[in-house]
Amino acid sequence: MSRYLTALIAIVLREALRFVHQRERFVAALVRPLVWLLVFAAGFRAALGLSIIPPYQTYISYETYIVPGLCGMIMLFNGMQSSLSLIYDREMGSMKLLLTSPLPRWWLLTCKLLGATAISIIQVYAFLAIAAALGIKMPVAGYLTVLPALIVAGLMLGSLGLLLSSFIKQLENFAGVMNFVIFPMFFLSSALYPLWKMAESSELLYNICLVNPFTHAIELIRFALYVEFNGPALFWTVLAAAVFTVAALWGYSPRITGPRGRG
Template identity: 80%
Template sequence: MTGHLTALRAIILREALRFVHQRERFVAALVRPLVWLLVFAAGFRAALGVSIIPPYQTYITYETYIVPGLCGMIMLFNGMQSSLSLVYDRETGSMKLLLTSPLPRWWLLFSKLVGSTAISILQVYAFLAIAGAFGITPPWKGYLTLFPALVVVGLMLGALGLVLSSFIKQLENFAGVMNFVIFPMFFLSSALYPLWKMAESSELLYTICALNPFTHAVELLRFALYGQFNAAALGWTLLATVVFTCGAIYGYDPARGLKGRKG
């Protein structure tokens, strides 16, 4: 276990140092949700009034509704950026050095997940602090109950990023894959509008949104931020985490993954 913990600490420290040295990454992670919160929400407020729906006990503003979705956006983008670093590490050769470690490959991938999740959580709380300065504040206990939900969601999105990075050969191809994953997952979810609004316009889109694992991740964050437990959202999020993790282990299996491909 000493070797396992040493590897875990080293990988987390490497992720932290990379994050500290890339200050623009932290700024970008906050600018995206703040633009939605302060600019787009002002335009959508009248068009997308939100009625009383769980976990809210009264009518809420549109800004209040989208805060959990924007927290999910931060974690989604960070999970993809963490995967982007893996593609870069593969091109520079450091990934090969890491994966030739005598430690189990699943443990190395788990350590990577923990590191990226920790960074995502820091970014989310920084965003919530800024949102609070603009008067958008959940119950104080929500900041505590949100933490375990952030851990679960961060692991799920980080595992999804690992799956993508395991099948991407070159850094240049990653931007296109991100556009086909990040934006559909974000917009076809309950991050920006309730699912019942989507059902009013299209049953097909509603079904897609309901099957989107990011929708359940957002709902898990939404309920947790208001001190409530959503068992269905947790169950679907954990299921997606297991599926994505198994896919990442498969993709990084030397018999089928990196060593089995050329280029």
Template identity: 75%
Template sequence: MNAYLTALRAIVLREALRFVHQRERFIAALVRPLVWLVVFAAGFRAALGLSITPPYQTYITYEIYIVPGLCGMILLFNGMQSALSLVFDREMGSMRVLLISPLPRWWLLICRLIGASAISILQVYTFLLIAGLFGITLPWHGYLLVLPVLLLGGIMLGALGLALSSLIKQLENFAGVMNFVIFPMFFLSSALYPLWKMAESSALLRDICALNPFTHAVEAIRFALYGQLNASALALTALWALIFIGLAVWGYDPARGMMKRKG
């Protein structure tokens, strides 16, 4: 157990030190959601008023609705950025040193996911603090209850990035793959529009969004921010997290996964 905890502490500390030395990454992670909150939400406010739907108890403005989706955006982009750095580590050789340790490979990957998720959660809370300065206030207990949901969502999206990184040989290729994953996942979800509004224009589009794992993570965050539990969204997020972790472990297994095929 001491060896497992030592590995966890070392990997999380390494992720934290890398984050500290890459301050532009922290700023960039906040600029994206703030642009949506300040610029796009202000433009869509008059056109996209939202009725009373759970977890909201009254009519809300558009900028209030998209805050959970923007929190998910931070988790999504950081999950992919963490996987991108993993591809870089693999090319430079430091990843190989990590994977030949006597600890199980699945534990090393989970430690990496926890470290990346911790950084993402810090950025989410910073974003929520800045959003509060713009008048976006949430129930005080929502800030506490959303923490485990953010951790689960960060692990799920980070595991997706790890699974994709096992398929990519070169760093340049992964940067292109990220665009084909991030933007469809974000726009084909309930982050920007509720599913019932999408159903008004296209039932097929609504069904696609309902199948999107990112949608379930966003909805779990949305309910948690208001002190409520969306059991189905939380269960589906956990299920997708297990699936993506399984794919990542298989992909980085030199005996069976994509690492074997590359060899």
């Protein structure tokens, strides 16, 4: 058991040190949602009127509505960033050293996933602090109750990045695949507009939004920020996380990658 714990601490610390030394990564992770919050929201505010929908008990500003979606954006991009780091490690050879250790591959990859999730949560709380400083505040208890939702959402999106990294063989191919995944998931969700707005414009797009796991992750975060429990969102997010994780572990299995990992 001590070997497993040592591996967990070592891998998580490695991810943390990599994050600390890449300060521009932290800044970029905050600049992206802040641009949406401060710039794009000004234009969307007039175009997208919001009705009173759960978990909100009254009319809210558009900026307040998109904060959970922007938290999800941070976690989505960080999940893809962790996928990029895995591909880089594989090309540099450090992934081979990791996968040939005596510990099971599933545990080593789970440690990478936990490290990436922890980094995502730190970035989200930094963004929520900036949003509060700008006057967009959530219930005080919501900053605590959202933590389990962030963990579940982070694991789901991190496992998606892990799955992508298991099948992308070259670093040069990552950008195209990332854009193919990130932007459809983000825009075909409830991150920027409520689903009833999507239903008014297109029934097909509405149905796509419903099956998008990112939508359920956003709603899980949204309800948790207002100290409310969303059972269906939790179920679908956990289910997606389980499917992505199993598929990623299969992609990294020795039969697929070879005994020393794909490189």
